[in-house]
Amino acid sequence: MATNSSSTYDRKTIALHWGSAALILILWTAGEFLDVVPKGTSRITVRSMHICLGLALGIALAYRIWWRNHGGTRFPIDVRVRHQKQAQMAHQVLYAVMGLMVATGVALVWIRGDNLFNLVTVPAFDPGNKDLRHSAKEVHGWIANALMLGAMLHAAIAVWHHAIVKDGVLKRMLSRA
Ligand code: HEM
Numbered sequence: 001m002a003t004n005s006s007s008t009y010d011r012k013t014i015a016l017h018w019g020s021a022a023l024i025l026i027l028w029t030a031g032e033f034l035d036v037v038p039k040g041t042s043r044i045t046v047r048s049m050h051i052c053l054g055l056a057l058g059i060a061l062a063y064r065i066w067w068r069n070h071g072g073t074r075f076p077i078d079v080r081v082r083h084q085k086q087a088q089m090a091h092q093v094l095y096a097v098m099g100l101m102v103a104t105g106v107a108l109v110w111i112r113g114d115n116l117f118n119l120v121t122v123p124a125f126d127p128g129n130k131d132l133r134h135s136a137k138e139v140h141g142w143i144a145n146a147l148m149l150g151a152m153l154h155a156a157i158a159v160w161h162h163a164i165v166k167d168g169v170l171k172r173m174l175s176r177a
């Protein structure tokens, strides 16, 4: 059940929000710069860490959605305030795109096959199919960029609320008063 009596989100919701945002930034940076890492053990280690952190994001996301529906703070929509419905829809899109990142990441590991820390081998689904591997990586990369753009817009709106509208929306995601 949602708790709306407080003026801020609960600690768990705040930790999950900022933890996920940090993970996404690390994942995006590691994914974008993977090709620059020397081939061999170094690249295998970075890719393996990317995969493990991606799976951690998936677990955090599943828990976050569960917690949101089982006790996490939710603020009611005030229909008199402009754009609240759109803001809620934008948040739902962010959740969906995070889910898509995890789904396409897992699919990519399965399609291209992988070697985690030189310890675990994941066999490729169709080893000879280079086009499929290339397309799967492209799709994962495009969605990653879309998520980053969406997150930057979302952050800019939060800062605008804080600095211009001064309605305390950013503060309620920062700490328990
Ligand atoms: C928000 C989460 C994630 C972000 C932002 C992200 C970002 C990226 C980016 C930007 C790339 C490079 C794509 C390109 O060069 O076109 C990449 C590659 C990759 N990602 Fe992710 N990723 C995420 C989650 C995951 C997950 C959950 C997995 C697997 C469980 C995964 C597995 C991979 C693999 C295997 C590659 C390809 C590496 C290679 O080709 O050497 N990613 N990721």
Ligand code: HEM
Binding pocket: 017, 020, 021, 022, 024, 025, 068, 075, 087, 091, 092, 094, 095, 098, 151, 154, 155, 156, 158, 159, 169, 170, 171, 172, 173
């Ligand atoms: C990858 C980065 C990020 C993602 C994926 C993300 C995602 C989300 C999502 C899904 C929500 C809705 C929470 C809910 O009601 O269930 C949310 C809320 C919020 N986010 Fe982010 N966020 C990110 C980064 C940021 C940053 C950098 C800021 C601030 C500069 C920020 C500020 C906020 C605020 C203030 C709220 C509460 C909005 C409200 O109560 O109406 N977020 N975020």
